[in-house]
Amino acid sequence: MSIRIAIEQLAAFAEAPFQGNPAAVCCLDAWLPDPLMQAIATENNLSETAFLIGSRGRYKVRWFTPACEVDLCGHATLAAADVVFRREPEQHTLQFESRSGTLRVQREGDRITLDFPVQRAHPCLPPADLQKAIGATPQSCLLGVDLIAVFADEDTIRTLRPNPERVAALPGRGLIATAPGQHVDVVSRFFAPGCGIPEDPVTGSAHCSLTPYWCETLGKTVLNARQLSARGGSLRCRLQGERVLITGRVIPYLSGSIQV
Known part of the structure; x- marks a missing residue:
C-alpha cells in the first residue's frame, strides 16, 4: 500500500531564485518509520529534508541529510518555518521541538529569524592532515561541533578545493573554513562529506559557532555573513547571551507530493 506525502522545496538564506540552500519540507500527521524518512531524504538528495508534525504554531522537527539524521539544521528550519507561516498566516512566532531543544522562530516582514543555541568552539592544534585535506594552512583552528579553520582573507576561502575523503577523516561533524569578509563582516564555506554533503551551500547551524567567535574577535554583537558556495547565501547573525x-x-x- 502506497502513501502520498506533501512536499515543498525552498531555498533558504537566498536573495533570489537559484541562490541559497535548497531544503525539502514534509508535513506529517505522525512520524514515519526512521528508515523511510532517511530513504526519502536520500532520494531528495538535498543537504537536508525536514519532517514536521504539529499545528497552531507548535511543531516537532527532525532533519535528515542524504546519509544520516542530524541534531541541528538552520536552513531547513528556516524553510520549514516559511511553509508553516504560509499555512498559518495568523502566526508570527513558531516553536519547534528538536534534538537540540526548543527552537523559536519569528517572522519579520519578508525575513525569518531563528533563535538557536550557541555552540562554542575552542582553540585546538591543526590536525596533522588538515593542510592536505584543504590545500591551505590556516592561521588558527578551533574545535566544537565542527572543526573551524580560520584564514586571513576572503580570497583564500573562495579558492579552497578540499579533498572530500580527507575532510571526512578530520574531527568534528564537518569543516568550516572562515575569514573576515571584504564587503561583509564574515565569510565562510562548510564541508561535511561524512554526512553526505561534500559542500553545503549555506549552513545556519555553522553560524552557531562562527557568531560567538567572530563577535568576540571583531568586537561586535551583530554580523553580516556570507557563505561563499557556488550558490551563495546571506545571513544576519546576532549574539544574545547563549x-x-x-x-x-x-x-x-516547488510544491507537490511524493508517493512511497
Missing part, C-alpha cells in the same frame, strides 16, 4: 539569532530570506521553488 543564543544566536540568525535571520534570512526564503524563496519557494
Whole structure:
C-alpha cells in the first residue's frame, strides 16, 4: 500500500531564485518509520529534508541529510518555518521541538529569524592532515561541533578545493573554513562529506559557532555573513547571551507530493 506525502522545496538564506540552500519540507500527521524518512531524504538528495508534525504554531522537527539524521539544521528550519507561516498566516512566532531543544522562530516582514543555541568552539592544534585535506594552512583552528579553520582573507576561502575523503577523516561533524569578509563582516564555506554533503551551500547551524567567535574577535554583537558556495547565501547573525539569532530570506521553488 502506497502513501502520498506533501512536499515543498525552498531555498533558504537566498536573495533570489537559484541562490541559497535548497531544503525539502514534509508535513506529517505522525512520524514515519526512521528508515523511510532517511530513504526519502536520500532520494531528495538535498543537504537536508525536514519532517514536521504539529499545528497552531507548535511543531516537532527532525532533519535528515542524504546519509544520516542530524541534531541541528538552520536552513531547513528556516524553510520549514516559511511553509508553516504560509499555512498559518495568523502566526508570527513558531516553536519547534528538536534534538537540540526548543527552537523559536519569528517572522519579520519578508525575513525569518531563528533563535538557536550557541555552540562554542575552542582553540585546538591543526590536525596533522588538515593542510592536505584543504590545500591551505590556516592561521588558527578551533574545535566544537565542527572543526573551524580560520584564514586571513576572503580570497583564500573562495579558492579552497578540499579533498572530500580527507575532510571526512578530520574531527568534528564537518569543516568550516572562515575569514573576515571584504564587503561583509564574515565569510565562510562548510564541508561535511561524512554526512553526505561534500559542500553545503549555506549552513545556519555553522553560524552557531562562527557568531560567538567572530563577535568576540571583531568586537561586535551583530554580523553580516556570507557563505561563499557556488550558490551563495546571506545571513544576519546576532549574539544574545547563549543564543544566536540568525535571520534570512526564503524563496519557494516547488510544491507537490511524493508517493512511497
